[in-house]
Amino acid sequence: MSDGVVLIGAGGHASVLLDLLIEQRANILGYISIDIASNEQLFSDFRRFKSDEQINQFDRSMVKLVNGVGSIPGNTLRHDIYNRYKELGYRFATIVSQNAIVSKYAQLAEGVQVMHGAIIQAGVSVGCNSIVNTGAIIEHDCTIGNNNHIAPGVTISGNVTSQSNVHFGTGSSVIQLVDIDENVIIGAGATITKNVEKNSICYPARIFKQAIE
Numbered sequence: 001m002s003d004g005v006v007l008i009g010a011g012g013h014a015s016v017l018l019d020l021l022i023e024q025r026a027n028i029l030g031y032i033s034i035d036i037a038s039n040e041q042l043f044s045d046f047r048r049f050k051s052d053e054q055i056n057q058f059d060r061s062m063v064k065l066v067n068g069v070g071s072i073p074g075n076t077l078r079h080d081i082y083n084r085y086k087e088l089g090y091r092f093a094t095i096v097s098q099n100a101i102v103s104k105y106a107q108l109a110e111g112v113q114v115m116h117g118a119i120i121q122a123g124v125s126v127g128c129n130s131i132v133n134t135g136a137i138i139e140h141d142c143t144i145g146n147n148n149h150i151a152p153g154v155t156i157s158g159n160v161t162s163q164s165n166v167h168f169g170t171g172s173s174v175i176q177l178v179d180i181d182e183n184v185i186i187g188a189g190a191t192i193t194k195n196v197e198k199n200s201i202c203y204p205a206r207i208f209k210q211a212i213e
């Protein structure tokens with residue numbers, strides 16, 4: 001990564017990314033945050049920009065942004081920030097952990113972040129600004145949309161497609177050949193076996209059985 005990078009945010013997701021960027025010896029120019037970092041020790045060596053205007057000093061062709069805003073169901077902040085900076089002419093770095101396995105026959109769009117322990121197999125494409133979080137597995141030939149969050153420990157089987165703004169909750173599983181429409185939330189631990197319509201929330205089964213006397 002030869003361009004200088006500026007990290008947006010200083011919360012939990014940003015701290016994981018900063019740790020990764022340090023490990024990769026990236027040229028970190030600083031981070032943008034109104035608030036003091038949640039992990040002050042980690043951020044203490046880096047310059048804090050308290051407003052967006054302060055990064056205008058950098059030539060947009062020489063700097064890449066890293067979207068450190070995490071993604072939780074029902075909150076569009078990460079998506080909004082990506083769009084805002086793209087409109088201003090900035091580019092986003094695509095980040096892959098040195099401890100992830102990504103097939104050379106997979107395609108990652110701008111701003112995708114692949115965290116430690118993730119596995120992305122051949123024939124997969126992942127849309128812009130999506131997160132493939134810690135330990136997630138995306139099997140062969142899946143097409144993952146823009147602004148998706150594949151949370152820690154998710155397993156997506158082969159030939160699955162997802163449209164924009166899909167949240168795959170922590171530890172959820174999706175069987176092969178399923179199509180997931182836009183703006184869907186898959187609850188943590190859910191197992192998806194059929195296509196999912198847009199704007200759906202998929203809750204996991206919760207089976208409670210009374211003790212037999």
Ligand SMILES: CC(C)(COP(=O)(O)OP(=O)(O)OC[C@H]1O[C@@H](n2cnc3c(N)ncnc32)[C@H](O)[C@@H]1OP(=O)(O)O)[C@@H](O)C(=O)NCCC(=O)NCCS
Nearest residue numbers: 073151152168169170185186187188189201202203204206
């Ligand atoms: C599916 C989800 C969006 C539901 O949110 P919600 O509609 O606001 O549901 P609530 O939090 O009001 O919970 C309603 C009930 O369902 C239960 N519940 C919610 N999600 C559940 C889940 N995934 N598994 C089991 N039970 C769940 C709650 O414990 C609660 O139970 P109660 O009525 O007995 O108290 C959310 O719980 C979820 O799974 N989010 C994904 C989190 C995630 O992936 N985080 C990743 C961060 S990196």
